[in-house]
Amino acid sequence: MNRVPITLLFLATWLAVFGQTQFPTLGIPLDIRPALIVYAALTHGMPTLLGIVVVSSLGTDALSANPIGISLIPSFLPGVVLNLQRHLLLREQRFAQVWLGLSTGIAVPLLTWSLLQMETQPQPMGFNLLFRIVLLGILNAAACPAFFVLFDGLRDAFEYKPIAEMGFRSDREIKRGRT
Amino acid sequence: MIALAVVLLNLPPMAAGRLRVAVSSLFLPLFGLAGSFQSLADQAAFTPLTRSTLIAEIERLRLTQQQLQLSDMQGRAALEENARLRSLLGWQPQVRWTHKAARVIGREPTTWWRTLTLDFGGRHGARVGQPVLTSDGLVGRIREVYPLTCQVVLIGDTECGVSTLVRETRDQGLIQSTASDPIGEGVVLLRTLQHSPGILAGHTVVTSGFGGVFPPGIPVGQVVDTRSAEGGLYTEVRVRLAARLNRLEEVWVLTQKSP
Numbered sequence: 001m002n003r004v005p006i007t008l009l010f011l012a013t014w015l016a017v018f019g020q021t022q023f024p025t026l027g028i029p030l031d032i033r034p035a036l037i038v039y040a041a042l043t044h045g046m047p048t049l050l051g052i053v054v055v056s057s058l059g060t061d062a063l064s065a066n067p068i069g070i071s072l073i074p075s076f077l078p079g080v081v082l083n084l085q086r087h088l089l090l091r092e093q094r095f096a097q098v099w100l101g102l103s104t105g106i107a108v109p110l111l112t113w114s115l116l117q118m119e120t121q122p123q124p125m126g127f128n129l130l131f132r133i134v135l136l137g138i139l140n141a142a143a144c145p146a147f148f149v150l151f152d153g154l155r156d157a158f159e160y161k162p163i164a165e166m167g168f169r170s171d172r173e174i175k176r177g178r179t
Numbered sequence: 180m181i182a183l184a185v186v187l188l189n190l191p192p193m194a195a196g197r198l199r200v201a202v203s204s205l206f207l208p209l210f211g212l213a214g215s216f217q218s219l220a221d222q223a224a225f226t227p228l229t230r231s232t233l234i235a236e237i238e239r240l241r242l243t244q245q246q247l248q249l250s251d252m253q254g255r256a257a258l259e260e261n262a263r264l265r266s267l268l269g270w271q272p273q274v275r276w277t278h279k280a281a282r283v284i285g286r287e288p289t290t291w292w293r294t295l296t297l298d299f300g301g302r303h304g305a306r307v308g309q310p311v312l313t314s315d316g317l318v319g320r321i322r323e324v325y326p327l328t329c330q331v332v333l334i335g336d337t338e339c340g341v342s343t344l345v346r347e348t349r350d351q352g353l354i355q356s357t358a359s360d361p362i363g364e365g366v367v368l369l370r371t372l373q374h375s376p377g378i379l380a381g382h383t384v385v386t387s388g389f390g391g392v393f394p395p396g397i398p399v400g401q402v403v404d405t406r407s408a409e410g411g412l413y414t415e416v417r418v419r420l421a422a423r424l425n426r427l428e429e430v431w432v433l434t435q436k437s438p
Binding site for chain 1: 180181183184186187188190195198199202203205206209210213285286287288289290291292293294296322330332336337338
């Protein structure tokens with residue numbers, strides 16, 4: 001199996017973590033990690049998903065005021081549920097990708113905020129925080145189908161294509177008549 | 180994964196700090212690239228300026244510099260007089276502060292904290308608790324220090340309480356974040372220590388210096404409106420911050436001057 005698509009997926013995760021610290025829009029960081037987790041969960045195996053979760057969570061925690069490691073479980077849970085149930089999901093349909101991006105984009109920050117309540121005192125839940133989490137969900141709903149188009153295209157470009165075999169094989173041909 | 184999370188969350192503070200430095204250093208090349216692009220963009224913005232515009236700008240800056248030199252001389256004289264009077268009265272000498280410039284290289288990647296990352300770390304003299312401000316007013320204080328960068332917690336965050344007073348009425352209070360604060364719009368909530376009906380919209384809020392973190396007199400913002408809280412026990416004051424926290428590019432870090 002070609003390693004280039006997986007390497008590019010990890011590179012995108014690294015850039016996505018950095019991008020959160022650079023381009024705040026409407027007062028929210030551009031956190032598109034949940035959309036990447038959805039893509040990794042639905043198209044790759046468990047080791048790749050675990051790698052993406054560890055890179056994205058530890059990176060975010062290191063660059064933020066979060067206790068390091070707090071967002072591992074909130075990022076892992078939606079990913080592992082999607083990965084285990086992916087045979088039941090219409091993952092190639094655009095509307096399914098949008099809904100999965102939306103729900104994961106809301107679930108990951110909500111779960112992280114809930115876990116933080118046990119460790120420290122983040123900003124209490126109010127209208128403003130809820131509004132920004134919903135905005136993050138909408139952002140991931142838009143990003144998720146885009147990632148499927150981008151990374152599926154990259155995978156098609158870099159992975160080895162199966163050799164097209166013809167049905168006809170001269171060595172198996174049944175010769176008619178006497179030779 | 181759960182075991183890894185449990186181990187990481189129970190790391191001793193020293194080990195957790197080292198891990199944080201190690202992981203965040205993986206992003207240093209990207210921070211460096213972003214800084215270079217920013218510098219290039221800034222330089223490109225000056226390219227279309229004409230010679231006459233630049234000469235006019237130099238003249239304006241020269242005038243401003245002369246005015247500032249005069250103010251500086253008056254300030255120094257006042258400081259010396261203050262020091263003499265303090266020594267006559269036997270009061271403790273005031274802590275002298277100096278400032279160092281730093282550039283904002285990153286913002287908080289989560290939605291529930293309010294922090295910034297500066298290109299000013301332990302190697303440049305950064306220490307935990309140092310106040311950070313702009314020429315407009317207070318920004319926050321340094322929360323964590325790494326070798327090349329530091330993390331600043333902004334005013335209005337749950338971790339950055341500021342002891343303040345209203346300059347006109349001398350009413351004291353504390354700025355702390357709550358769920359209803361309109362975070363992101365530059366407005367924070369100030370709770371006075373007692374009922375203060377004299378505070379009016381437009382009054383100036385400055386640091387009081389009582390918290391021990393911020394020196395007194397740094398502008399924090401202006402009063403937007405007030406309301407009586409807890410049956411008139413104290414007053415809640417909405418304060419529009421003087422510094423525009425969502426558009427910060429360069430800041431000043433205050434460091435204590437050695438005597």
